[in-house]
Amino acid sequence: MSSKNLIIVPIFNEAWNLPLLFERLGALKKSWDVLYINDGSSDSSKELLEAQGSNFIDLAYNIGIGGCVQTGLKYAFEHEYDYAVQLDGDGQHPIEALSELLEEVNSNECDIAIGSRFKRDKKHPVGRTRRLGIRILSSTIKVLTGQTILDPTSGYRLFNRKSISLLSENYPQDYPEPESVVFLLKNGLRICEVPVRMNSREGGISSIHRDGIFYMAKVMLSMIMVVLRPKESSHGSR
Amino acid sequence: MEADNLVDINRVQYIAIAVSVVYLLAILYLIRGKKIREEYSLIWLLFGVVFIVLSIWREGLDWISNLLGVAYPPTAIFLIFFMAIFLIMIQFSLIISRLSRNNSKLAQDQALIKQKLEQVEKKLSEK
Incomplete structure (x- = not known):
């Protein structure tokens, strides 16, 4: 029995990294389908995707990482995938950890597996400010939901059918990760974390660094609001 | 001080009425040309009417400032104006x-x- 698995790769001006990404993803086993989502890149990303003949979705303009990933989740839902995983196009998420995430969801009976920077080695190369930010977010989530998520900012996450169905209808648009963690927990889904050694970014900077205080304020507000909103009664209702 | 007394105290009222009328006509013109949708223009029209009423009916401003407990009537104008801007911005x-x-x-x-x-x-x- 094999499951239908989808890798969602959000692409925003990633042309510099795409050839390497094609090579790495091309070496994957057949059990994973790859779907690139071009979020209105202004560089040659789209042309590279076309030339490679890869399966991709081309958003007419940039709608941000949340909407971009949600597009992939909608695709996964519609095409009846059992699992979908977000894998960032900047090479930060190690492809080798895919099977570990899948295994965790299968064996540990959780709905979402997060590739976490913190679970294994405490000395992970994460900058001081970022670490502080993550700690604040993590404690807030603990207070709001009673559960411990060590790395709520990680975008490297594998979703099962149930969480795909929920998130394809309702996914935060900006800085989506911590907010969606609270949303999922609030709606009774189970999240596990798998220790993952992230690659150092080959380019770009994280939004928590770029936007600093604004990021924290927006995410904190969103998380509190998620808790204050009523639960999603069932899939599709809004 | 003497120069101040020479100023026609009605002048500001004429100007206020003229500006309010032009403003109101401008909004109506924009709606007619379908540049603003009716539902979004209602609030602008409402404030246009308020401006005209206040510029014609001078005692009205005194009455309102009295009601609000504002000692200096022109301040009431700013108060109303700020509230209006706030509502519109939230919208x-x-x-x-x-x-x-x-x-x-x-x-x-x-x-x-x-x-x-x-x-x-x-x-x-x-x-």
Whole structure:
């Protein structure tokens, strides 16, 4: 029995990294389908995707990482995938950890597996400010939901059918990760974390660094609001 | 001080009435030309009417400032003005939020349909 698995790769001006990404993803086993989502890149990303003949979705303009990933989740839902995983196009998420995430969801009976920077080695190369930010977010989530998520900012996450169905209808648009963690927990889904050694970014900077205080304020507000909103009664209702 | 006494105290009233009328006509002109939708222009029209009423009925301002407990009547104008701006700005935030939500949903659906269409076309040409 094999499951239908989808890798969602959000692409925003990633042309510099795409050839390497094609090579790495091309070496994957057949059990994973790859779907690139071009979020209105202004560089040659789209042309590279076309030339490679890869399966991709081309958003007419940039709608941000949340909407971009949600597009992939909608695709996964519609095409009846059992699992979908977000894998960032900047090479930060190690492809080798895919099977570990899948295994965790299968064996540990959780709905979402997060590739976490913190679970294994405490000395992970994460900058001081970022670490502080993550700690604040993590404690807030603990207070709001009673559960411990060590790395709520990680975008490297594998979703099962149930969480795909929920998130394809309702996914935060900006800085989506911590907010969606609270949303999922609030709606009774189970999240596990798998220790993952992230690659150092080959380019770009994280939004928590770029936007600093604004990021924290927006995410904190969103998380509190998620808790204050009523639960999603069932899939599709809004 | 003497120069102040020479100023026609009615002049500001004439100007206020003229400006309010021009403002109101400008809004109506924009609605007529379908530049503003009626539902978004109501609040602007409402304040236009308030401006005209206040510029014609001078005691009205005294009455309102008395009601609000404002000692200096012109301050009441600023107070009303700020409240108006606030309401309108909040309404704008609501509209912008709705538009951006609709906008990204539209982009998502359009992109998904485009991909599906390409797949179908590919399959058809293979046959």
